[in-house]
Amino acid sequence: MSRIDVFVAPRPNATLIKAMTFVNRIVMLHGIPGLRDLLPFNRLAGLRGVANVRHIDFPEDDRQRLKVCCGAGKATFITPNHPEFFTDWMIDKEVVSRVSPLAASWATHGVVNGLGRLTQKFWLANNLIAQIPGNSAAAKEHSVAWALKGHGVLLHPEGGVGWHANIVAPLLPGAVEMGFEALKRGRLMDPDFKVWIAPVTWKLAFTGNVEAALAKECAYVEHSLKIERRAANTLPERVHHIYATLLSRDEAANGLRPDERASYDTRQKDLLTELGHRLAELVSLEAGTLDNAELLRRSRRWLRENTDGTGSQKQVRTLADTIQRLRRVGPWASANPRITQEEIAEHLKRIRNDYCKGTLRDTINRFVPQPAGPRRAYVRVPEPLGLHAYQGSVEEALAELHDRMQETVTRTMTQLEAGGGFIFYANPFYHR
Incomplete structure (x- = not known):
């Protein structure tokens, strides 16, 4: 080991x-x-x-x-x-x-x-x-x-x-x-x-007030993830646009057509439901009988018990990772009509941790994230x-x-x- x-x-x-x-x-x-x-x-x-x-x-x-x-x-x-x-x-x-x-x-x-x-x-x-x-x-x-x-x-x-x-x-x-x-x-x-x-x-x-520092970090995320900045948007709207774009990419990668008229959490729920059905089928569980948290636990156990390196193992890992990443933006994100600077900062840190990878700067940020x-x-x-x-x-x-x-x-x-x-x-x- x-x-x-x-x-x-x-x-x-x-x-x-x-x-x-x-x-x-x-x-x-x-x-x-x-x-x-x-x-x-x-x-x-x-x-x-x-x-x-x-x-x-x-x-x-x-x-x-x-x-x-x-x-x-x-x-x-x-x-x-x-x-x-x-x-x-x-x-x-x-x-x-x-x-x-x-x-x-x-x-x-x-x-x-x-x-x-x-x-x-x-x-x-x-x-x-x-x-x-x-x-x-x-x-x-x-x-x-x-x-x-x-x-x-x-x-x-x-x-x-x-x-x-x-x-x-x-x-x-x-x-x-x-x-x-x-x-x-x-x-x-x-x-x-x-x-x-x-x-x-x-x-x-x-x-x-740390809005200037948050805007600078938001610009880094947009550049890193190749997401076009909408200049007229407020800082929270820019963060929402980043997440909506990333969700569209996940939908497209899994063969779903994005409905950009729907709210973020509606689209997210639809995608999670579809991916949950696919994952349950791969690990021989009945779709719809488990919530996503329990499905992820069962899938992780399946991966530990099936280490033969087959294509199914790669599919299970990819689906489980995607579901886990998507679930990190929970219903709390859309529960209140107002959002604080602290919550904006949390969104940016979560995006950087989950999506911005491949550079030394991103690696350091993952271990030692710097506040605004x-x-x-x-x-x-x-x-x-x-x-x-x-x-x-x-x-x-x-x-x-x-x-x-x-x-x-x-x-x-x-x-x-x-x-x-x-x-x-x-x-x-x-x-x-």
């Missing part, structure tokens, strides 16, 4: 973790005061702050709510939302440094194992747990054992980044399943042992879920966690909007 697919247990180095907390705070998040706003220093990510998060609004009540869940005599699984790549670990690391400094964090195996042996050693010393797709048993076993020692374990229950900070995606069961396993083992040692699932949400907001301007992070902690006092199933626990996280995100949005924290535009994806 390739090293990238082999789980290696983390070897946390407390001194390195402490040092990297300081580096993360200055270099990755805040930048250097006095230099971060001056030319040419503000063009250097390390001086400006790579993620350009100038302020972290983390109320003391929220910090204490999370902190009391961590420590000896309890196992804690910290579950943040996952609105943005790279910035995710930087903010998560800052949060855990304030409540459980030796918490372990799950990360994709491509980051932990896929960047060379020395880089792997560095990440393991920072207590990162490699998630191996289709083979997570070892990572789960290590996570339970580490949590039982009184240190937190952080993982994103939404799975991959969706670039939709206002919406919490359906949650995966891993954290809750490991929590119940930790409770079973912990109660063998201590009948009063407690297990917490501690959700965390954070929302990023620009500190000023300075931002403030609003970190909040919903009420933790104590599995030691919970009688429901895994599915019921996930639904409860999702409700708590979404309610907190929505409340944060409402408060920011009331304080004039957003710049709004008409949303071209919206339809009545």
Whole structure:
């Protein structure tokens, strides 16, 4: 097996973790005061702050709510939302440094194992747990054992980044399943042992108007994807035109004739339905009996079990990848008549991640996406879920966690909007 697919247990180095907390705070998040706003220093990510998060609004009540869940005599699984790549670990690391400094964090195996042996050693010393797709048993076993020692374990229950900070995606069961396993083992040692699932949400907001920077990034995407710019369009309309053009290309590639009079989400649903039928037939499933999320899970399993390199395998992979990419623009995109600069930025980052490939610039952007301007992070902690006092199933626990996280995100949005924290535009994806 390739090293990238082999789980290696983390070897946390407390001194390195402490040092990297300081580096993360200055270099990755805040930048250097006095230099971060001056030319040419503000063009250097390390001086400006790579993620350009100038302020972290983390109320003391929220910090204490999370902190009391961590420590000896309890196992804690910290579950943040996952609105943005790279910035995710930087903010998560800052949060855990304030409540459980030796918490372990799950990360994709491509980051932990896929960047060379020395880089792997560095990440393991920072207590990162490699998630191996289709083979997570070892990572789960290590996570339970580490949590039982009184240190937190952080993982994103939404799975991959969706670039939709206002919406919490359906949650995966891993954290809750490991929590119940930790409770079973912990109660063998201590009948009063407690297990917490501690959700965390954070929302990023620009500190000023960044339309010029967003327009520049939009122009790069248009040029990279060979999409003609419509000069009279507003910035949101340009983003919508990019997506509509890409959808037309997918329709044509799959033998469908685009109906450009229909709304984007109507065309998208029609294409997803057709591709879902084709994929179900290839993997011998009855079309229409599964939603696309479950169909994708079954198809990925089919690919792992059928590795003979046949043409069918290539077709299944292509269809599954296309469906997954199309689904990343969900119903939330057309739900509201207004769109914020933050949502425009998310659309552009999602397009660049999914479509702009083949250059060093695009590769760097995929791993370290650069924001359009300075931002403030609003970190909040919903009420933790104590599995030691919970009688429901895994599915019921996930639904409860999702409700708590979404309610907190929505409340944060409402408060920011009331304080004039957003710049709004008409949303071209919206339809009545």
